[in-house]
Amino acid sequence: MIAVRGLAKRYGDRRVLRNLDLEVEDGGFLLVTGPNGSGKTTLLRILAGLVAPSAGEVRLPPRATIGYLGHAPLVYRELSALENLNLFGRLYRIDERAERIGMLLERFGLWEVRHDRVATFSRGMQQRLGLCRVLLHEPKLLVLDEPANALDAAGLELLQEVLADAMQTFVVATHEPQHVESLATARLALA
Amino acid sequence: MTAVKAARLSALRLGLLAVTLLAASLALIFFWVPTDPDQGFSQRIFYFHVPIALTSYACFGWGAWKALRLLWTGEEHYDLESYVAIHQGVVFGALTLLTGSLWAKASWGVWWTWSENQLVLFLVLFLFYCAYFMLRYSVEPGRQRMNMSAVYALFGVVLIPVSFFAIRLSQKFIHPVVFTLKGPQMTHTQFLTFCVSLAAMLALFATLYAVELAGKRIDAQLRELLAA
Amino acid sequence: MSYASDVSALARKDLLLELRAKETLPAMLIFVVATLTIFHFALPHGTGKVAALGLLWVALVFTALLGLTRAFVAEREQGLFDALVLTPCDRSAIWLGKAIAVFAFLVAAEVVALPAFSIFFSGVGGRTVAAVALADVGICTVGTLLGAMAVAGRARELLLPLLFLPLAVPIVVGGVGASAGAGARYLLFLALYDAIFGVLSWAVFEYVVAEV
Numbered sequence: 001m002i003a004v005r006g007l008a009k010r011y012g013d014r015r016v017l018r019n020l021d022l023e024v025e026d027g028g029f030l031l032v033t034g035p036n037g038s039g040k041t042t043l044l045r046i047l048a049g050l051v052a053p054s055a056g057e058v059r060l061p062p063r064a065t066i067g068y069l070g071h072a073p074l075v076y077r078e079l080s081a082l083e084n085l086n087l088f089g090r091l092y093r094i095d096e097r098a099e100r101i102g103m104l105l106e107r108f109g110l111w112e113v114r115h116d117r118v119a120t121f122s123r124g125m126q127q128r129l130g131l132c133r134v135l136l137h138e139p140k141l142l143v144l145d146e147p148a149n150a151l152d153a154a155g156l157e158l159l160q161e162v163l164a165d166a167m168q169t170f171v172v173a174t175h176e177p178q179h180v181e182s183l184a185t186a187r188l189a190l191a
Numbered sequence: 192m193t194a195v196k197a198a199r200l201s202a203l204r205l206g207l208l209a210v211t212l213l214a215a216s217l218a219l220i221f222f223w224v225p226t227d228p229d230q231g232f233s234q235r236i237f238y239f240h241v242p243i244a245l246t247s248y249a250c251f252g253w254g255a256w257k258a259l260r261l262l263w264t265g266e267e268h269y270d271l272e273s274y275v276a277i278h279q280g281v282v283f284g285a286l287t288l289l290t291g292s293l294w295a296k297a298s299w300g301v302w303w304t305w306s307e308n309q310l311v312l313f314l315v316l317f318l319f320y321c322a323y324f325m326l327r328y329s330v331e332p333g334r335q336r337m338n339m340s341a342v343y344a345l346f347g348v349v350l351i352p353v354s355f356f357a358i359r360l361s362q363k364f365i366h367p368v369v370f371t372l373k374g375p376q377m378t379h380t381q382f383l384t385f386c387v388s389l390a391a392m393l394a395l396f397a398t399l400y401a402v403e404l405a406g407k408r409i410d411a412q413l414r415e416l417l418a419a
Numbered sequence: 420m421s422y423a424s425d426v427s428a429l430a431r432k433d434l435l436l437e438l439r440a441k442e443t444l445p446a447m448l449i450f451v452v453a454t455l456t457i458f459h460f461a462l463p464h465g466t467g468k469v470a471a472l473g474l475l476w477v478a479l480v481f482t483a484l485l486g487l488t489r490a491f492v493a494e495r496e497q498g499l500f501d502a503l504v505l506t507p508c509d510r511s512a513i514w515l516g517k518a519i520a521v522f523a524f525l526v527a528a529e530v531v532a533l534p535a536f537s538i539f540f541s542g543v544g545g546r547t548v549a550a551v552a553l554a555d556v557g558i559c560t561v562g563t564l565l566g567a568m569a570v571a572g573r574a575r576e577l578l579l580p581l582l583f584l585p586l587a588v589p590i591v592v593g594g595v596g597a598s599a600g601a602g603a604r605y606l607l608f609l610a611l612y613d614a615i616f617g618v619l620s621w622a623v624f625e626y627v628v629a630e631v
Binding site: 262315316318319321322325326329330333334335338339341342343345346349350353354356357358360361 | 561564568569571572573574575577578581582584585586588589592593595596604605608611612615616619623626627629630
Binding site for chain 1: 421424425428429432435439493497498501502503505506507508629630
C-alpha cells in the first residue's frame with residue numbers, strides 16, 4: 001500500500017528526514033516511534049499525502065482513501081459534532097450520510113452531545129470526534145499522529161478496537177508505544 | 192568546466208557587455224544627442240528614466256515567468272530565479288521612482304506629482320513588490336513559501352496593465368507622450384540613444400541577475416553542506 | 420454537480436461559524452460606522468461631495484480588510500487545511516466557499532454603511548450601489564486568496580493589508596469614478612477587474628493552500 005524510497009525532507013536549510021526507505025503492505029500496521037523533534041509528524045504528513053518530499057519517491061494510495069488524524073483532532077471548534085461530521089460527510093460524498101454519522105457517534109459515545117459545540121468538549125471527547133471524522137469515509141489507510149492523546153480508559157479501548165481491524169492499513173506515531181505494541185507488524189524508530 | 196566556473200564566466204561576459212553598453216550610452220547621452228528644444232538639458236534624464244522603467248517591467252515579467260514555471264513544473268530552482276528577478280525589479284523600480292522624481296523636479300519644479308501616470312503606476316507596483324518581500328520573510332522556507340511567492344508574482348504582473356488602465360482612467364494623461372500607437376515620437380538620434388541606453392540597462396539587469404543568482408545558489412549549497 | 424455541492428457545504432460552514440462566533444460581523448459594522456464618524460472630523464467644512472465619496476471607499480476597503488483578516492483564522496489555528504485538503508473536493512472550492520461567505524459579511528456591513536453614509540454626508544445613488552456590488556466581488560475574490568496566504572505567515576494582521584492594498588487601487592479608482600458619476604466605463608472597468616482577478620484567484624488557489 002505504501003512504498004517509500006530514499007525519502008528526504010528539508011525545510012529551507014533544516015533537514016528533518018534523511019534517506020528513509022520503508023514499505024507497508026495492505027492490512028499492515030507501521031508503528032513510528034521517536035523522541036520529540038525526530039520528524040515523526042513530518043513523516044506522517046508525507047505518508048498522508050499532505051506534504052511532498054524534498055527527495056525520494058513516495059507511493060501512496062489515492063487521496064480519498066486516506067484518513068489523517070494530526071496532533072489536533074482537526075474539527076471546527078465552533079461547530080457541533082454533528083455539523084462537523086455533516087460537513088466532512090458532504091465533502092467526502094458519503095452515501096447515507098446520516099446513518100453512518102449516527103453509527104459513529106454512538107460507537108464513540110458522542111451521540112448525547114452531538115448538538116453541542118466542540119469547544120465545550122473535553123480534549124478527550126474532541127479526540128474521539130477526530131476519530132469519528134477520520135473513519136467517516138471508510139479509508140483504506142489510516143495515518144494517526146498520537147491518537148491516544150488525551151483519551152481516557154474508555155477512549156483507549158475504543159481506539160484499540162479501531163486499530164485491531166486487520167482489513168485496514170495503519171501508520172501510527174506515538175511516543176507511548178505500549179498501547180499499540182502488540183498490533184504492530186513493522187516498527188520504525190526515528191532518531 | 193564546472194557549473195560554478197561556467198556561471199562565473201557568463202556573469203563576467205555579461206558584465207563586460209553591460210559596462211561597454213553603459214559607457215556607450217553615457218557617451219551618447221551626454222556628448223552626442225542634441226539638447227531637446229522643449230525641455231532643455233534636463234530632458235536627458237529621460238534616457239535613464241524610461242530605460243530603467245522598462246527594465247524594471249522586464250524584471251517583474253521575468254520573475255513572473257519563472258514563477259509560472261515553478262507552479263507548472265514544481266522544480267524548486269525556479270523559486271530562487273523568480274525571487275532574484277523580482278529583487279532586481281524592486282531595485283530598478285526604486286531607481287525609476289528616483290529618476291522620475293528628478294525629472295519632475297527639473298521639468299516642473301516639484302519632487303512628486305500625482306498627474307504623472309507612470310510614476311503613480313510605479314509607486315503602486317513598488318508597494319506591491321515590497322509586500323512580496325514581506326510575504327517571503329513572514330513564511331517559513333519551504334514548498335508553501337515558494338508557491339505563495341510565485342502566486343503573488345503572477346498577480347503582480349497581471350496588476351501592471353490593470354493598474355495602468357486604472358490610473359489612466361483616474362486622471363488626465365499629461366505625461367509626455369513618448370511612444371504612441373504610431374511609433375516613437377523621437378528623432379533618429381534620440382531613438383538611437385534611447386535604444387543603446389535601454390540595451391545597457393537590460394544588460395545591467397542580466398549581469399546583476401546572474402551575479403546575485405550565482406551568489407545565492409552558492410550560499411544555499413554552503414548552508415546545505417553545513418547542515419548535513 | 421458535486422463542485423457546487425462542495426462550495427455550498429463550505430460556504431454554509433463559514434456562515435455558520437460566523438453566526439456562532441459573532442465576532443467578525445459586529446466588528447465590521449461598528450468599525451465602518453466609527454470610521455465614517457472619524458471622517459466627518461477629518462473633512463474640513465465645505466468639502467465637496469466627491470471627497471466624501473472617496474472616503475466612503477476607503478472605509479469600505481478597510482472594513483473589508485477587517486473581515487478578510489479573520490477569514491481563514493479557524494482553519495489555520497486548528498490545522499483544518501489538512502483535513503479539507505484530503506477530501507476529494509477541488510481546492511478552489513475552499514476558496515469559493517470562503518469568498519462567498521466573506522461577500523455576505525461585506526454586504527451585510529454595507530447595508531449599514533451606505534445608509535449611514537447617506538445620513539452623515541450625502542445621498543447614495545444607484546451607480547454607487549452598483550459600483551459597491553462589483554467592487555465587493557473583486558475584494559472578496561482577491562482578498563480571500565490573499566487571506567489564505569497571509570494566515571500562513573507570522574505577522575498575518577500586518578501582512579494582509581500590505582498584500583491587498585496595492586491590488587485594491589484599481590478597485591478604488593473604478594469605485595470612486597463610478598460613484599462620482601464619471602461614466603459607465605468605470606463600472607465596466609470594475610467588471611473587468613473582477614473577471615481577470617477572479618479567474619486568476621480561482622486558478623491559483625490550489626497552490627496556495629496545499630503544501631504538496
